[in-house]
Amino acid sequence: MHFDSFAFGIIGAGTIANLHAEAIRAAGHRVARVCDVRPQAAERLAAEYGATAATDHRALLSDTTIDGVIITAPHALHAPLALDALAAGKHVLLEKPIATTHADAVMLAGAAATASVTLAVGHVLHFVPSHIAAHDLLRAGAIGDIRLVVERRASNYAEGSRPEWFFDPVVAGGGIVLNVGTHAIDRIQWFADARIRRVSGAVSARPGSEVETDAAALFELEGGGHASLTVTGTGLGFVEQIAVIGDRGALTVDREAGVQVFVGGERTVHVPVQPDEMAAAFTAQIHDVVEAARTGREPRVGVDYAAGVLDAALAVYSSSEIGASVTVTSEVAA
Ligand SMILES: NC(=O)c1ccc[n+]([C@@H]2O[C@H](COP(=O)([O-])OP(=O)(O)OC[C@H]3O[C@@H](n4cnc5c(N)ncnc54)[C@H](O)[C@@H]3O)[C@@H](O)[C@H]2O)c1
The missing domain is CATH 3.40.50.720 (NAD(P)-binding Rossmann-like Domain)
Structure with a gap:
């Protein structure tokens, strides 16, 4: 070839x-x-x-x-x-x-x-220019060591908002966590450069929905950091925000404001989002x-990284089901 x-x-x-x-x-x-x-x-x-x-x-x-x-x-x-x-x-x-x-x-x-x-x-997301800029800033130490990552996402998850199979738990494998939450879990792990090791999650489904439409989770990251995720499909408009908190400052990314770094209360870096970046x-x-x-x-x-994202998402479900935190231990690398 x-x-x-x-x-x-x-x-x-x-x-x-x-x-x-x-x-x-x-x-x-x-x-x-x-x-x-x-x-x-x-x-x-x-x-x-x-x-x-x-x-x-x-x-x-x-x-x-x-x-x-x-x-x-x-x-x-x-x-x-x-x-x-x-x-x-x-x-x-x-x-x-x-x-x-x-x-x-x-x-x-x-x-x-x-x-x-x-x-x-x-x-x-690993190919989105604003996200690459944010990742580069984090790796260059713009906010110091990462302590906390806060991910907040919302999109309409009502029936009719997307093809029907997304609401069939067998075909979709889950609801908003597996579909939308996996983008957030990916971004948390990529930006923090750390895998999620322990998960406390709670998911809920709007009445009539067979898949979860709303969820919250707290993650322990390898190396001692933490992250939170809310991913909601009921009532709010489109939200896609991340705040990364380091020991020197904070970095935020959202679709409107782009990438911003704050140190000592001042905005020190601003990378606007290009309209055609997707x-x-x-x-x-x-x-x-x-x-x-x-x-x-x-x-x-690659496959190992993506399997890690899946495992963290599945841990949100199992934690929610048993009502306790669960460890993400899996490695699939050959
Ligand atoms: N990366 C992103 O930002 C992003 C955005 C949207 C969707 N996605 C992902 O892309 C995938 C598709 O999502 P979508 O929104 O395009 O869904 P979709 O329903 O619009 O498209 C899926 C298509 O697959 C077809 N299909 C079903 N069974 C098939 C089979 N056996 N062989 C061939 N085709 C078959 C369906 O008829 C449908 O046309 C999902 O995994 C979704 O999570 C990723």
Whole structure:
């Protein structure tokens, strides 16, 4: 295989597939095939990119001209589809969350370890320019040692707000924690440069919802720091804020104000958010996957890291269920 122009297949032609397809084009690569169990969805996206449409992912995977696939299907299908893709020798960019169970994540890690292809997981925040700037500032010691991370997210999680499968606990694997909370857990661990080791969580579902719509959690981080997370789907508008508290000052990121650093009560750094930064992030993510596939180096977000995010999210559920804090012990690295 040579990847001057990498041929991608997309499995799952829903909302986020549009951003990936645009990113593939922007990165100078090609959407060659699109698959969706809904034929019209596959055909619509395929037509836009001059690709071939299919309704069975096995047809896409048996095409030897496809170098890699992007899996943008419902959560419970992530692991089985990725396993099929790895077995077919395709490089894989798998949307978050890596899986819906720890066992599935372990199985994927095992398959990825023996495969001679790349498996990357789509925790796209690692490619967002403002987030990279914030991460660089934190690593450069702009606020000193990190003591506390406060994550607050809200988005409408009422039925009708997104495709129906998100409200089916079997297909979605959970509700707002697994879907939205995993972005927050990722950001906490990435910014703090520390894994979550212990979790106290409480989740609740709005009446009539089979998946949780609101949750709060307190995390103990390795190295002694702490973090809190609220992720709510009822009543509030869109909120996506993080405050990182260090022993010299604080850093905040939000979609409106961008990145700000406060030391001694004064704002010392301000990095505004670029309007097109999500498109830029999806394109950078494609570049990373292709580069990893080309050189054999690790992708920026690999299977072990993504499994750690999943494990912390699942620990929110188990802690809530038993009414006590739980330890996140899992490691999936081969
Ligand atoms: N990184 C991000 O910021 C971000 C944003 C949105 C969604 N996501 C993730 O992307 C994934 C998809 O979310 P979405 O909002 O696009 O959902 P969606 O429902 O819009 O798209 C999923 C598509 O998969 C199709 N599908 C179902 N079973 C299939 C199968 N067996 N083979 C092929 N296609 C199948 C569905 O018909 C649907 O069109 C989820 O994992 C979600 O968490 C990530």
